[in-house]
Amino acid sequence: MSLMELIIPILASLVFAVVAPVVGCLLAGVDRILSARMQGRVGPPLLQPYYDVRKLMGKERVDVNTVQGAYVVCAFIFACLAGGIFFSGGNLLMCVFIITLSSLFLIMAAWSTRSPYAEVGAARETMQVMSYEPMVLLFAVAFYMATALILPTEGIGSFNVGAAFSLDFPVIAYIWPVFLGLLFILTIKLRKSPFDLSMSHHAHQEIVRGITTEMSGSTLALVEVLHWCENVLFLGWVSIFFVWGAWWSVLIAIVVALAVYFLEILIDNNFARVKWQFMLKSAWAVALVGGGINIAVLAFV
Amino acid sequence: MGYASKSPWVIHYDGSSCNGCDIEVLATLCPGFDGERFGVVNTGNPKHADIFLVTGSVNAQNIDVVREIYDQMIEPKVVVACGICACSGGIFQDCYNVLGGVDKAIPVDVYAPGCAVRPETLIDAIVEGVAVLDEKAAQMKSAEKAR
Numbered sequence A: 001m002s003l004m005e006l007i008i009p010i011l012a013s014l015v016f017a018v019v020a021p022v023v024g025c026l027l028a029g030v031d032r033i034l035s036a037r038m039q040g041r042v043g044p045p046l047l048q049p050y051y052d053v054r055k056l057m058g059k060e061r062v063d064v065n066t067v068q069g070a071y072v073v074c075a076f077i078f079a080c081l082a083g084g085i086f087f088s089g090g091n092l093l094m095c096v097f098i099i100t101l102s103s104l105f106l107i108m109a110a111w112s113t114r115s116p117y118a119e120v121g122a123a124r125e126t127m128q129v130m131s132y133e134p135m136v137l138l139f140a141v142a143f144y145m146a147t148a149l150i151l152p153t154e155g156i157g158s159f160n161v162g163a164a165f166s167l168d169f170p171v172i173a174y175i176w177p178v179f180l181g182l183l184f185i186l187t188i189k190l191r192k193s194p195f196d197l198s199m200s201h202h203a204h205q206e207i208v209r210g211i212t213t214e215m216s217g218s219t220l221a222l223v224e225v226l227h228w229c230e231n232v233l234f235l236g237w238v239s240i241f242f243v244w245g246a247w248w249s250v251l252i253a254i255v256v257a258l259a260v261y262f263l264e265i266l267i268d269n270n271f272a273r274v275k276w277q278f279m280l281k282s283a284w285a286v287a288l289v290g291g292g293i294n295i296a297v298l299a300f301v
Numbered sequence B: 001m002g003y004a005s006k007s008p009w010v011i012h013y014d015g016s017s018c019n020g021c022d023i024e025v026l027a028t029l030c031p032g033f034d035g036e037r038f039g040v041v042n043t044g045n046p047k048h049a050d051i052f053l054v055t056g057s058v059n060a061q062n063i064d065v066v067r068e069i070y071d072q073m074i075e076p077k078v079v080v081a082c083g084i085c086a087c088s089g090g091i092f093q094d095c096y097n098v099l100g101g102v103d104k105a106i107p108v109d110v111y112a113p114g115c116a117v118r119p120e121t122l123i124d125a126i127v128e129g130v131a132v133l134d135e136k137a138a139q140m141k142s143a144e145k146a147r
Helices: A001-036 A049-057 A067-087 A094-113 A116-150 A161-166 A170-189 A218-242 A249-270 A277-301 B018-031 B061-071 B085-090 B119-147
Strands: B009-014 B049-056 B078-082 B098-099 B109-113
Touching: A001 A049, A001 A067, A001 A249, A049 A218, A067 A094, A067 A218, A094 A116, A094 A218, A116 A170, A116 A277, A116 B078, A170 A218, A170 A249, A170 A277, A170 B061, A218 A249, B009 B018, B009 B061, B018 B078, B018 B119, B049 B061, B049 B085, B049 B119, B078 B085, B078 B119, B109 B119
Parallel strands: B009 B049, B049 B078, B078 B109
Antiparallel strands: none
């Protein structure tokens, strides 16, 4: 491994840590306005999520313990690393594992507080990770198998996101069931109803605020920024299905990602929360049908 | 204008209200009045809230709860007494179990009278509270600089 291979993802992570919060903040603002319009309200200004974070940063520092903030910072660093690896065209499998590590740090941050509400939130977040992880892994595998079929390398595919730019046509042609499966679990990853079990955007749920119950001030602000970064990365996953050799395919990919985001907001506003049992069963069923069958078919082609 | 006033997250506690004011508090956040236009979000968590909306009077049973929620809230914070019962005890003032308004338990910044309090009054009270919030945030900042 050359030095450049190490430096590029790290530089990309730093750029991602600056750009993704800006994009994610605007996306969150659009989300809140669209949600309000769907509910027949006017809604807040576009920059409301930014105001919220700035306000939280100005609050008094009250931490329940010293380790919680450190865990949240770790979660943020690994989310930025995952984003950097993805958007610099790095290894998709590595990106998937690192973003899971980020989720695990957030779970530990909640668990470290010993608060019953935060613990229920952490337990539910663990169930959420269990629910979406199979589909996410199958997504990476399916990407490899699709590139193996499309690339002129005689059956050797690539986990590298950058390989998508040397394709003759996008991978969606071969792995559209995986795309649909990823859309399903994306609702869990974006923390949208009906799967916003561990931490809801909306007030009034029985576990107060789930994993963020004991977080406040700047720690809560960082969790919010982390969430924006994650959203940008996940929409990146969605768009990679539509990228191929032509440079303008990136525009198509961005349009698709925005359309998917709108769809998620629509779903968020139209469904009530489900129990974790349904989430786990349905997510695994989707992973099996969408991911499993798709990959099995590709294996025999 | 500071950022504290641009995103006032509220927490609502029903002391011993008849539920009239509680319904109005929630109506403030509903489409008709849409408190979120001013960044108002209803949280269920004192640690996330900036403005404490209390409805109903304080009695021996709930005075500890009101104090507990207030103590868990993080500075800068503001208390709004919603409805005449929360302001002074209202028509229940002379009841044997009623101690009086919310100011018997915690310091109140804004009084929003009414029976029941109207959403317009509440929005006015929150806007008033937001100014106090900014003032407290500025005080905190200058105190930090002085240290």
